[in-house]
Amino acid sequence: MSMSCKDGKPGLDNGKYVRYTPEQVEALERLYHDCPKPSSIRRQQLIRECPILSNIEPKQIKVWFQNRRCREKQRKEALRLQAVNRKLTAMNKLLMEENDRLQKQVSHLVYENGYFRQHTQNTTLPTKDTSCESAVTSGQRSLTNQHPPRDASPAGLLSIAEETLAEFLSKATGTAVEWVQMPGMKPGPDSIGIVAISHGCTGVAARACGLVGLEPTRVAEILKDRPSWFRDCRAVDVLNVLPTANGGTIELLYMQLYAPTTLAPARDFWLLRYTSVLEDGSLVICERSLKNTQNGPTMPPPWSVPEVLRPLYESSTVLAQKTTMAALRQLRQISHEVSQSNVTGWGRRPAALRALGQRLSRGFNEALNGFTDEGWSMIGNDGVDDVTILVNSSPDKLMGLNLSFANGFPSVSNAVLCAKASMLLQNVPPAILLRFLREHRSEWADNNMDAYSAAAIKVGPCSLSGSRVGNYGGQVILPLAHTIEHEEFLEVIKLEGIAHSPEEAMMPREVFLLQLCSGMDENAVGTCAELIFAPIDASFADDAPLLPSGFRIIPLDSGKEASNPNRTLDLASALDVGPTGNRASNETSGNSGSVRSVMTIAFEFAFESHMQEHVASMARQYVRSIISSVQRVALALSPSHLSSQAGLRTPLGTPEAQTLARWICNSYRCYLGVELLKSNNEGNESLLKSLWHHSDALLCCTLKALPVFTFANQAGLDMLETTLVALQDITLEKIFDDHGRKILCSEFPQIIQQGFACLQGGICLSSMGRPISYERVVAWKVLNEEENAHCICFMFMNWSFV
Numbered sequence: 001m002s003m004s005c006k007d008g009k010p011g012l013d014n015g016k017y018v019r020y021t022p023e024q025v026e027a028l029e030r031l032y033h034d035c036p037k038p039s040s041i042r043r044q045q046l047i048r049e050c051p052i053l054s055n056i057e058p059k060q061i062k063v064w065f066q067n068r069r070c071r072e073k074q075r076k077e078a079l080r081l082q083a084v085n086r087k088l089t090a091m092n093k094l095l096m097e098e099n100d101r102l103q104k105q106v107s108h109l110v111y112e113n114g115y116f117r118q119h120t121q122n123t124t125l126p127t128k129d130t131s132c133e134s135a136v137t138s139g140q141r142s143l144t145n146q147h148p149p150r151d152a153s154p155a156g157l158l159s160i161a162e163e164t165l166a167e168f169l170s171k172a173t174g175t176a177v178e179w180v181q182m183p184g185m186k187p188g189p190d191s192i193g194i195v196a197i198s199h200g201c202t203g204v205a206a207r208a209c210g211l212v213g214l215e216p217t218r219v220a221e222i223l224k225d226r227p228s229w230f231r232d233c234r235a236v237d238v239l240n241v242l243p244t245a246n247g248g249t250i251e252l253l254y255m256q257l258y259a260p261t262t263l264a265p266a267r268d269f270w271l272l273r274y275t276s277v278l279e280d281g282s283l284v285i286c287e288r289s290l291k292n293t294q295n296g297p298t299m300p301p302p303w304s305v306p307e308v309l310r311p312l313y314e315s316s317t318v319l320a321q322k323t324t325m326a327a328l329r330q331l332r333q334i335s336h337e338v339s340q341s342n343v344t345g346w347g348r349r350p351a352a353l354r355a356l357g358q359r360l361s362r363g364f365n366e367a368l369n370g371f372t373d374e375g376w377s378m379i380g381n382d383g384v385d386d387v388t389i390l391v392n393s394s395p396d397k398l399m400g401l402n403l404s405f406a407n408g409f410p411s412v413s414n415a416v417l418c419a420k421a422s423m424l425l426q427n428v429p430p431a432i433l434l435r436f437l438r439e440h441r442s443e444w445a446d447n448n449m450d451a452y453s454a455a456a457i458k459v460g461p462c463s464l465s466g467s468r469v470g471n472y473g474g475q476v477i478l479p480l481a482h483t484i485e486h487e488e489f490l491e492v493i494k495l496e497g498i499a500h501s502p503e504e505a506m507m508p509r510e511v512f513l514l515q516l517c518s519g520m521d522e523n524a525v526g527t528c529a530e531l532i533f534a535p536i537d538a539s540f541a542d543d544a545p546l547l548p549s550g551f552r553i554i555p556l557d558s559g560k561e562a563s564n565p566n567r568t569l570d571l572a573s574a575l576d577v578g579p580t581g582n583r584a585s586n587e588t589s590g591n592s593g594s595v596r597s598v599m600t601i602a603f604e605f606a607f608e609s610h611m612q613e614h615v616a617s618m619a620r621q622y623v624r625s626i627i628s629s630v631q632r633v634a635l636a637l638s639p640s641h642l643s644s645q646a647g648l649r650t651p652l653g654t655p656e657a658q659t660l661a662r663w664i665c666n667s668y669r670c671y672l673g674v675e676l677l678k679s680n681n682e683g684n685e686s687l688l689k690s691l692w693h694h695s696d697a698l699l700c701c702t703l704k705a706l707p708v709f710t711f712a713n714q715a716g717l718d719m720l721e722t723t724l725v726a727l728q729d730i731t732l733e734k735i736f737d738d739h740g741r742k743i744l745c746s747e748f749p750q751i752i753q754q755g756f757a758c759l760q761g762g763i764c765l766s767s768m769g770r771p772i773s774y775e776r777v778v779a780w781k782v783l784n785e786e787e788n789a790h791c792i793c794f795m796f797m798n799w800s801f802v
Helices: 022-034 041-050 058-119 154-172 215-224 306-314 316-339 350-369 431-437 447-454 583-589 609-637 639-644 656-671 682-692 713-721 738-754
Strands: 178-182 194-197 208-211 235-245 249-257 269-275 283-290 376-378 388-392 415-426 475-482 487-497 511-518 529-536 551-554 596-607 697-701 709-712 756-766 771-783 788-795
Touching: 058 194, 154 208, 154 235, 154 269, 154 283, 194 316, 208 316, 215 283, 215 316, 249 415, 316 350, 350 415, 350 487, 350 529, 350 551, 350 596, 388 609, 415 609, 415 713, 431 511, 431 529, 431 551, 431 596, 431 609, 511 788, 596 609, 656 682, 656 697, 656 771, 656 788, 697 713, 709 713, 709 788, 738 756, 738 771
Parallel strands: none
Antiparallel strands: 178 194, 194 208, 235 249, 249 269, 269 283, 376 388, 388 415, 415 596, 475 487, 487 511, 511 529, 529 551, 551 596, 697 709, 697 788, 756 771, 771 788
């Protein structure tokens, strides 16, 4: 750093410069890391506290910090651009390879078309054999044109393996399958890869292509460990391994898949897996299912599931989401963990947090399926079969649960009960419903039941407090980790305000839940949305016992894209309002039958064996109350009811929202002397529409001691990663970090007295805990018709996720 010197002090002097001494630069750097943006009072204090800086003018200290912040911002931007460039380069390489393959495919098809035209007059084309399956199909076998039993000798198995390899290559890289882009996939550097599904052909197929920073042998090892990335897979047992002459291996496998819902059975498969190396050095792993005539387990035919669930087994999109995309995400996640192996999320390494998520998912599936070989047995119902009750008293299930409370009372639970049910939902996207259940737990959950569930876990002093959180009406969400594509994230829920009385002395005052969320993206097609949680000890040990409960929502019309995924929780559906009401909502309601999903609920409770009848009755009633609450919420989120019931209408369809938009624009012009919108001479509806689509994030909050948000435009909702329904549960101070809160507290009086203020750039947080950088914030008072303060509006300019 160089500056001029005048009167013995560093400063500007006719364009000549002198340099700071290394000691001064070192001192300034230390001060910068403590406080990157000191006030004028703080700068003068720094000069007094650090004698080595006494010969520098305060103005030059200010300039040095400005330059230092500018360099830091440029450094971060350079790193970001370098990462984007690397992703774009890799994506460009993939696209070029895909383009070459498609050109070869076109040439091949043109040749075949000419050949077939010459021979179709005198010959008959053979019927396509659909009984053989490869790794790109669903595992659901056709029950017609079946081959007779094959020879199970090594020579016979090698013949099957070679046919499987040839068919796999013809489907994955050849022309046997017509591939189309996966619906809802967003191309670009942040995309998971190139994902395609079959189109216009028999059966279902999916393919994914992407770059991962792992060795081929490591990739093969991960893919073979199917239960680690395929959550529906209960077990894969290798029954026999046969080496081949070309250095490959043939494996005979037995695989069992969990039932995704209580309405369908678990499935068993007898598989052959062939691992080989091609001439170009490529490592290929392909599988096919074998018939039960070859001593495999008997598999239920496709029609053994209800007709409404058939889309789950006949959709290429579902296959892509559950297998090919899941495998590619696992590879990319592990590659990311290898390159970024730092300890994150409450002192855990990413792999440890990923293992916790897998334990939650697996435990939920185990409870949902209730396999008898794990000790589960069904007990009788109360005359209504809407809720199924299972009980498990095996020692393995109870291991780790018999602990003591912090108050000295023993926990003597010696059995686990699971209450489960399924229900059909109409006209509500799974992601939107699940997000509401996550952010509004009080709408369906009973705090006393949460406390009862936590009573099976040792409760000690809280070790998770003092962290950055988002508060949703009595529940505090502590972010832990998420996958690199944000498809899944893990968090700890701290429930506050639990009722406590002498009769409930054994119940904990505070309840902690480990929670797994996935499928929260409304734009993803065919995605299963899950909210799975389990009470945990406040010490949060890696080997803590888990009794998972939660929700799983599976879309049944994955092949059909909804007209507007955000229609129920944002204001967009109410932008076109006419004399007859909400036109957008009415148009959507006409297609209400096109959005169907099945929700499965499963809750686990630890209890003492002599209280089985009482706990079963309590659990049955609790699940029924949850079903009733979910139905009520789903009805409230339905577009047809949003337009017909005044109490559930979106705010933008009301005159109050149009009035608020006018107040926001008028107050901005009054205090800052310029127009907020390009054209302000429009009607109220057009004004509101322009405000809604404004590029900067606009957020309005109350003028209370603890300001909460009351309105946001589309950019504001995107920035906070929330909805208008959940916006009111977010307080202003929760979105800022410590530095931002200090600035806000210092500038808030100016906003109240002067009417507006400009805050410098910094970092804030979304409702999901993701950091957001912004260049500047303009805040102003919003005045009503009587010129009284109605609220405060914040405009976050040039924001982006870090």
